[in-house]
Amino acid sequence: MTQIAAAERGYRRCLRCYPRSFRREHEMEILTVLIATTEENQRQASRQECLALLRGALAIRLRPRIAHSDWARLAAVKLMYLGAAVELLVGITVMATMTNLRSRVVATNPTYSSGQWHAEVTSTLRPLVVSAVIATAFCLWMAWANGRRHRWARIAFVFFFAITTYSLLNGLVNGSATYARADLAAGSLLWLIQLSAVVLLFHNSGRTLSRPGPAAVGSRST
Amino acid sequence: MAKRTMQEATFLILTALAARSQHGYGIITDVEEISAGRVRLRAGTLYSALDRLRVDGLITLDHEEIVDGRLRRYYSLTPDGSQQLAAEADRIRSNATIAFSRLGVASGTA
Numbered sequence A: 001m002t003q004i005a006a007a008e009r010g011y012r013r014c015l016r017c018y019p020r021s022f023r024r025e026h027e028m029e030i031l032t033v034l035i036a037t038t039e040e041n042q043r044q045a046s047r048q049e050c051l052a053l054l055r056g057a058l059a060i061r062l063r064p065r066i067a068h069s070d071w072a073r074l075a076a077v078k079l080m081y082l083g084a085a086v087e088l089l090v091g092i093t094v095m096a097t098m099t100n101l102r103s104r105v106v107a108t109n110p111t112y113s114s115g116q117w118h119a120e121v122t123s124t125l126r127p128l129v130v131s132a133v134i135a136t137a138f139c140l141w142m143a144w145a146n147g148r149r150h151r152w153a154r155i156a157f158v159f160f161f162a163i164t165t166y167s168l169l170n171g172l173v174n175g176s177a178t179y180a181r182a183d184l185a186a187g188s189l190l191w192l193i194q195l196s197a198v199v200l201l202f203h204n205s206g207r208t209l210s211r212p213g214p215a216a217v218g219s220r221s222t
Numbered sequence B: 001m002a003k004r005t006m007q008e009a010t011f012l013i014l015t016a017l018a019a020r021s022q023h024g025y026g027i028i029t030d031v032e033e034i035s036a037g038r039v040r041l042r043a044g045t046l047y048s049a050l051d052r053l054r055v056d057g058l059i060t061l062d063h064e065e066i067v068d069g070r071l072r073r074y075y076s077l078t079p080d081g082s083q084q085l086a087a088e089a090d091r092i093r094s095n096a097t098i099a100f101s102r103l104g105v106a107s108g109t110a
Helices: A002-015 A020-036 A047-062 A071-096 A098-108 A114-147 A151-173 A181-201 A204-208 B008-016 B024-034 B043-055 B079-103
Strands: B059-067 B070-077
Touching: A002 A020, A002 A047, A020 A047, A020 B024, A020 B043, A020 B070, A047 B043, A071 A098, A071 A114, A071 A181, A098 A114, A114 A151, A151 A181, B008 B024, B008 B043, B008 B079, B024 B043, B024 B070, B043 B059, B070 B079
Parallel strands: none
Antiparallel strands: B059 B070
């Protein structure tokens, strides 16, 4: 009995990785199954069961809680993840090409001083990297929140899209100094991804199925 | 839009629930029996799958009971779940029939 109790303690520790709302609803039930599968002479929690619990906890925490039939909302969430990946790629590219950029600027303009370069880094490049990192985090948060069907998340993403649109238009209106060809291409791609996500978020299938169906009764959003 | 192919574990869980409602441990033992011991579901895998199937509206919580001080929750198929299981079984049967006919053997005797 004490051996089973030791195994149960191990499983309880793994179950702590699940969201609180899921634990409240399923912890006792899962423990019942785990104890039923525990051998009499088993001294501790099974490693395979613990690994499966940890994988399950990760899936429950990250997986969108959207039915496959609600394809529009699911696609919108996937596009938000894609947007986050592109934002991150932009940030990494800017950081990785900073030295090359300086060499090219110096090659075309020998009088270019290190002070001017420092000013360029402080005023343009560093804010670009910081904004890419912030936008990546925000896109991930939006994907997670929209995957959990939080109503506010849809509005927040539209607001974010409005900022992206303003930033793109502002860049275009103020000339191509800021919006170099690669910069414009990345900005346009991000804008298109976000536009598609917004359209899909407000697509009919998303609206009719945004209310929890009978199968979701008892499952709380996490 | 093309329907996604069902994963084997999902197919087996739905099959286990096809005849009657079952609790977690019952599903695990039934899946092992249906698959002739080939598939042994872990509790973490099972409850992750059950959660997804509930979100998709394929299964629902039927009832719960306390046995020896332990909670047992029974799950059952929804009409949508039955429909999808039947469609998947039909797809598998159709593929198997073609495979057997091309192998030149009667179905189920290979």
